[in-house]
Amino acid sequence: MPLSYANPGEECVIRKIGGSPEVRKHLENLGFAAGGTATVIASLNGNVIVKVKESRVALDGDMARKIMI
Numbered sequence: 344m345p346l347s348y349a350n351p352g353e354e355c356v357i358r359k360i361g362g363s364p365e366v367r368k369h370l371e372n373l374g375f376a377a378g379g380t381a382t383v384i385a386s387l388n389g390n391v392i393v394k395v396k397e398s399r400v401a402l403d404g405d406m407a408r409k410i411m412i
């Protein structure tokens with residue numbers, strides 16, 4: 344299930360990161376890695392604000408759909 348479908352307040356385990364190698368590297372630099380956790384803070388129209396590794400990151404719907412939980 345993509346991260347964009349997670350409910351606010353739900354802590355999720357990241358299973359897989361999709362997309363091109365550049366996109367995967369960018370998400371990895373932001374703290375998203377397979378096996379890590381991410382907590383959805385807020386969600387609006389597929390766009391999400393996520394807490395990952397003690398940081399808050401805003402992702403648009405396209406990027407959030409590349410992160411599988």
